Amino acid sequence: MKLTKELSNGILIWVGISIYFLLMKALNLADVFYLRAFNILFIYYGANRTLQSNFKEGKTNFAFNASGALVTSLIGVFISIVGLIFYSYLQGGDNYIASLSASFLFGGDPTVMTYSISLLFEGIVSAVIVSFSLMLYWKSKYPSD
Template sequence: MKLPKEFYNGVIIFTGIALYFLLMEALHLSNVYFLRLFNIIFVYYGVNRTLKSNFAEGKTNLPDNAISALTTSLTGVFLSISGLVAYIYAKGGDSYIKTLSDSLLFVGSPSVMTYNISLLFEGIVSAVIVTFSLMLFWKKKYPTD
């Protein structure tokens, strides 16, 4: 059974983000907040792979490619948040969240789910932004009406 390219590239996004954050944790750089911004590179890479594959297959319908790109990025986001939930519970749950929330500008003491739901919303917004920006980039390659 062949997996859809959107799911496959979403797994690539998840793997890249997971390895990046594990490396930051191992190097004790997880408290440097601006390094967290670089995870967007993995989202751009995965979505661009999907769009490049669609273009190579001759799929040049702009709305279909936008849906494909958004599906890829949202798959990566949902897998990443699921992995983060599992990682947080493996590290101690709410006691581990206290160390994370200090470095991410959360007010008070968020629970594991509050923390991850807020990151989920942030991830969905970044997925939409990545999709729109890459669709603008790839638009010049599609035939115009």
């Protein structure tokens, strides 16, 4: 079974984000907020790979490519959030999230699901922003109407 390029690049996003965060944890840098923000680079990379592949295949329809980039980004975000939920429960559930939220922008005591849902919304927004910014970059490569 051959995976679609959106799914395979979405999985690549998840692998990159997972390795990045595990490496940050191993180096005791998991509480540095600015380093957490770099995960958007993995979303850019995966969505751009989808657009490059489409362009090489001669698929130059702007709307088709915009939806492909967005789907790739969203797949990476959703799989990453599911991975975070499983990892959080393996590390102690709400107690693990409490240690994370101390350096994050949460008030009170978030649960695993509250934390994950808020990160899901953040991820969806970043996926949309990444997709639109990549489409602005790639726009010059597509034929005009």
